[in-house]
């Protein structure tokens with residue numbers, strides 16, 4: 001599997017070319033925790049929200065409805081997924097609220113893509129597990145935060161509380177879609193929490209099926 005750039009884009013297009021047609025209907029049963037993330041985003045009035053790897057735009061549409069004053073942005077490496085997102089957003093009459101573009105999470109600039117230097121909220125939902133250079137994507141997302149801003153992450157978890165047979169079945173099935181739960185995500189976030197300027201809250205959901213984390217970039221006093 002490729003790491004980034006054109007071949008990563010081609011890989012994602014190949015995975016989602018047909019899957020995107022059933023993506024929203026099927027993923028609601030197993031991409032757990034996304035609605036909790038959206039509930040907790042709570043951007044300030046008029047605030048800016050960026051979704052990294054927005055896929056079909058399902059989360060951006062929900063966020064636009066929950067937070068009518070917010071300005072929403074999303075990008076994805078797959079042109080096929082973005083086509084679906086654009087159509088879905090237009091169908092709901094939200095194209096003036098949500099800006100989209102093609103982009104790689106490991107090499108992204110809000111300024112370049114949207115002429116927005118930094119965001120009040122950034123979120124990454126079930127994408128770090130598909131990005132081989134996920135630590136680079138995490139750094140880029142943190143770099144896109146305004147002081148006082150928050151990064152919300154939800155993804156497949158470390159599965160510690162799940163039976164072994166379930167874990168091996170789940171991981172074998174996820175691997176077919178190039179999905180690899182990031183067992184070291186919690187440790188990476190703990191290291192981040194030790195640095196000045198960041199506060200981190202991280203919890204395992206559903207016996208470790210999913211992990212949910214919120215990183216706050218503390219505003220200077």
Ligand SMILES: C[S@@+](CC[C@H](N)C(=O)[O-])C[C@H]1O[C@@H](n2cnc3c(N)ncnc32)[C@H](O)[C@@H]1O
Pocket residue numbers: 004008012013027031034052053054055056058059075076077078081103104105106124125126127130131
């Ligand atoms: C499982 S989907 C999640 C989509 C959406 N965030 C959600 O919660 O439904 C993963 C998405 O990550 C995208 N992706 C994978 N690697 C990426 C990268 N390096 N940069 C940006 N997007 C990427 C894929 O194209 C796909 O749309």
